[in-house]
Structures are given as structure tokens and as C-alpha cells.
Amino acid sequence: MCPDRLEKDSELRKVLEDVFDYRTIMAVYRLMNKGVLSKLYGVVSTGKEARVYRGVTPEGDDVAVKIYLVWTSEFRKSRLKYILGDPRFENAPRDPIGFINAWCRKEFRNLKRAYSIGLPVPRPIAFEENILIMEFLGESGVPYPLLKDRPPDDPGKVLEDIKGFIKKLYLEGELVHADLSEYNIMIKENDEIMVIDFGSAVLRSHPNAVDFLRNDIINIYRYFRSLNVETGRPEEFLEEILHER
Ligand SMILES: Nc1ncnc2c1ncn2[C@@H]1O[C@H](COP(=O)(O)OP(=O)(O)OP(=O)(O)O)[C@@H](O)[C@H]1O
Structure with missing residues (x-):
């Protein structure tokens, strides 16, 4: 965590705090400290379960930042059938936060597999808790x-x-x-x-x-x-x- 950054970047802080919990905000900052993400721009899509933002890497490349929202029982119920029976997630935590993080990790790993065999999917870049970073598919931020x-x-x-x-x-x-x-x-x-x-x-x-x-x-x-x-x-x-x- 980098408190200075939180203070300085008040616009970003406001955007995040309006929508996300403390844990998610800290995960965004960890991604920034790791050098995966340098800026977060406006929201690209607002779904019931996830929001997608346009971000920029320190190298200046656009990325899509998909943030899974806080857990709902509906989300867990509807997604359980995809997790149960998957040996990769046998030991995945079943608590709310653990479940959403496992779901995010699952999307990252699935993308990696598809991307590695040359299929047309966004290149996965990183994940942190409930946040997935991938190649931005679009032009001029759209x-x-x-x-x-x-x-x-x-x-x-x-x-x-x-x-x-x-x-x-x-x-x-x-x-x-x-x-x-x-x-x-x-x-x-x-x-x-x-x-x-x-x-x-x-x-x-x-x-x-x-x-x-x-x-x-x-x-x-x-x-x-x-x-x-x-x-x-x-x-x-x-x-x-x-x-x-
Ligand atoms: N890699 C990407 N690059 C650019 N835009 C993206 C990318 N991934 C997702 N989006 C945008 O965000 C929208 C929602 O993404 P996605 O379908 O992955 O999330 P979702 O929460 O499961 O959405 P929904 O609930 O609508 O199915 C997409 O329709 C697309 O417009």
C-alpha cells in the first residue's frame, strides 16, 4: 500500500471509493505498486456482478480492468455449478471473499489457456484478489x-x-x-x-x-x-x- 499515492490521486480515490470497498481499493494500489497498472480511467461497462474500466500500464498501453463486485448470494448460487467439479478449484474457499477471488483467478487461468493456443481472446496480464487485468480490446478507449x-x-x-x-x-x-x-x-x-x-x-x-x-x-x-x-x-x-x- 502507498498512502502518499492515495492522498495525491484524489480523483482516482473518489472514483474508487464511490463504488468499492477498502479491500478492492487496496488491491488496485497493489497492482499499481507492482507496476502492472498506472492509471484507471472511466468505467466501460457496469454489470450486476462486475465492472470493467479502462486502465493504462506504466508503458502507456490500454488495459481492461475487470473488478468483481462484492459477493452476493445470487452470484454464488448461480456460479457454484461451474466451480464444483473443477479440480483446479477443489480447495477454493467457500466464504464470500474467497469465492469471488477464486472466480477471478478462474477467469484469469481460463484466459491464459485459451490465449496460449492462439485463440482470439484478450491477453491476460495479472489478477489480484477480485481484479483481473487484461489486454484492452478496442480502439481509442472504446x-x-x-x-x-x-x-x-x-x-x-x-x-x-x-x-x-x-x-x-x-x-x-x-x-x-x-x-x-x-x-x-x-x-x-x-x-x-x-x-x-x-x-x-x-x-x-x-x-x-x-x-x-x-x-x-x-x-x-x-x-x-x-x-x-x-x-x-x-x-x-x-x-x-x-x-x-
Ligand atoms: N478485454 C476487454 N477489452 C475491452 N472491453 C472489454 C474487455 N472485456 C470486457 N469488456 C467490456 O465490458 C463488458 C462486460 O464484460 P464481461 O462480459 O467480461 O463482464 P460481465 O460482468 O460478465 O458482463 P455481463 O454481466 O454483461 O455478462 C463487455 O461487454 C465489453 O464491452
């Missing part, structure tokens, strides 16, 4: 649009890209995203996709992995059918993936 807000110019090709993503994540990354939809896929001007929000992703060995995989395919197919793309049956693609295991 995130790329989500698929739900900017349908592709060539939906057939983008569907194939997303299918390729799902397959490679499962076969090479041994992961299932488990929350895949047009709400968690960004699209660039040239129709290139970037996939975000990996907190829910589970290992292929998770007891419900195949159900999660099926749901991801169903969600994606539903979206593309709404754009009049002929998708085929979700079960067929599911079988194709499982067959290649």
Missing part, C-alpha cells in the same frame, strides 16, 4: 462492439469462425466456454471475432462439460438462425467435436 449490437457483414463466415473457436477450445484447450453467445463475442470492422468473459469456462473433464458445450452451440446457432443462416442441427456439430476427442 471496446469493439458486441455481436448482439453489430451483426456480421458475412454471417456465414463468422459462424464458421465461431465453430472453429468452440472446437479448438475444446480439443486443444480442453475447455468449454460455458457462457457463449452474441453477448460475449466482440466483432471488429473486418468481421474478425474476439471472445470475452471466461469466468464460467470449465475443463473438459468437468462432469457437466458436454452439457455446457451443447448449450454454447445451441445459443450460437439460435443467434445465427435469427440472421437467416442455415446452421444445421446443434447435435450434429456436438457429435463432430466429441468424435474427434
Whole structure:
């Protein structure tokens, strides 16, 4: 902790104190002291469970700073099924703070796996308690649009890209995203996709992995059918993936 910094940086302090508890504020300062983060700008997205801010590294690069908000029982209830059964989180604490920190660590580790096999996801940079720092996906501080807000110019090709993503994540990354939809896929001007929000992703060995995989395919197919793309049956693609295991 660096009290001087807290005093000097009163604007940042105000932003943080309006929203976050003491523990979170201290975690932000630890990230600053470690040289991971140098500034925090405005909020990019305000969700029920997390907020995403634009930050800047000491080198001047934009980063996305995802801060999980204080624990709610609803959050824990809805997320428990993704944590239970994951050997990486067998000993994760079940208390409120421990749970949210484990969730944040899980998102970081999932991103690392996906990024390491060359999939289009934000590069994970660091995590500290309930804060995840990753590459900022966007231009001039504005995130790329989500698929739900900017349908592709060539939906057939983008569907194939997303299918390729799902397959490679499962076969090479041994992961299932488990929350895949047009709400968690960004699209660039040239129709290139970037996939975000990996907190829910589970290992292929998770007891419900195949159900999660099926749901991801169903969600994606539903979206593309709404754009009049002929998708085929979700079960067929599911079988194709499982067959290649
Ligand atoms: N790496 C990133 N770069 C730029 N913007 C990002 C990044 N990650 C997330 N965002 C922005 O923040 C929003 C919320 O991110 P994300 O989906 O990961 O959080 P969430 O709390 O799970 O959101 P929701 O509750 O809406 O699903 C995204 O829709 C996107 O606009």
C-alpha cells in the first residue's frame, strides 16, 4: 500500500471509493505498486456482478480492468455449478471473499489457456484478489462492439469462425466456454471475432462439460438462425467435436 499515492490521486480515490470497498481499493494500489497498472480511467461497462474500466500500464498501453463486485448470494448460487467439479478449484474457499477471488483467478487461468493456443481472446496480464487485468480490446478507449449490437457483414463466415473457436477450445484447450453467445463475442470492422468473459469456462473433464458445450452451440446457432443462416442441427456439430476427442 502507498498512502502518499492515495492522498495525491484524489480523483482516482473518489472514483474508487464511490463504488468499492477498502479491500478492492487496496488491491488496485497493489497492482499499481507492482507496476502492472498506472492509471484507471472511466468505467466501460457496469454489470450486476462486475465492472470493467479502462486502465493504462506504466508503458502507456490500454488495459481492461475487470473488478468483481462484492459477493452476493445470487452470484454464488448461480456460479457454484461451474466451480464444483473443477479440480483446479477443489480447495477454493467457500466464504464470500474467497469465492469471488477464486472466480477471478478462474477467469484469469481460463484466459491464459485459451490465449496460449492462439485463440482470439484478450491477453491476460495479472489478477489480484477480485481484479483481473487484461489486454484492452478496442480502439481509442472504446471496446469493439458486441455481436448482439453489430451483426456480421458475412454471417456465414463468422459462424464458421465461431465453430472453429468452440472446437479448438475444446480439443486443444480442453475447455468449454460455458457462457457463449452474441453477448460475449466482440466483432471488429473486418468481421474478425474476439471472445470475452471466461469466468464460467470449465475443463473438459468437468462432469457437466458436454452439457455446457451443447448449450454454447445451441445459443450460437439460435443467434445465427435469427440472421437467416442455415446452421444445421446443434447435435450434429456436438457429435463432430466429441468424435474427434
Ligand atoms: N478485454 C476487454 N477489452 C475491452 N472491453 C472489454 C474487455 N472485456 C470486457 N469488456 C467490456 O465490458 C463488458 C462486460 O464484460 P464481461 O462480459 O467480461 O463482464 P460481465 O460482468 O460478465 O458482463 P455481463 O454481466 O454483461 O455478462 C463487455 O461487454 C465489453 O464491452
